[in-house]
Amino acid sequence: MQVSRKEQLTRDYLALVDRHLDDLLAQRVSEMLELNQIADTLCVSHKHLIAVVKETRGEHPCHFYVQKIIERSKELLQDSDLPAAEIARLLSYDPSNFSKFFRKYVGKTPGQFRAESTGVLLSV
Template structure:
């Protein structure tokens, strides 16, 4: 039983480290300290685990694939940048290492609206 508890605790530590790493990485991208979006395999390597192990641990602990959370964090970062700055959406896309038109498609696929529509929605609320 103690070994199972130890494994569960280690898995929770890895999940927390995963979230902390993607938050830090996205902040570094937004600030220009990094210029390339990390792949899931890069994140796993940074955490000193295999890509497959990262997927298994996150799926087991949360019920979702790590990419699900990475996408959500990218959208959150983009939204906060659109909320807190007047930087054009195309520049935000570049800061997050996306081609602006690809970012718009990515954003719309996962958020249901374009970055421009998000900005219009937010400015109407203000």
């Protein structure tokens, strides 16, 4: 079955975000890419990228970028001993902004998430 150009662009976008997050976490790059930079890498305008991803997946590209950042954050919080502040820095966030970002999408701070997912109680 042949994949449409729009579907291929969406797949390429999602794959590029995954590779970029791998590069951030491996410290091969130090800054989070902006949507316009991703679009440039894919050789399309950011408006076209937004329209195509919305059409093929029903959400703005940033929705998927955020979800992937949250997924990676959760994995690191569960599977590593890295402090939340270091995870934030690896993802090019200021630690306090990362905590607010994480809480907005997960409903709890990184520390609360780690404690609940690993069964470790936080001292109050």
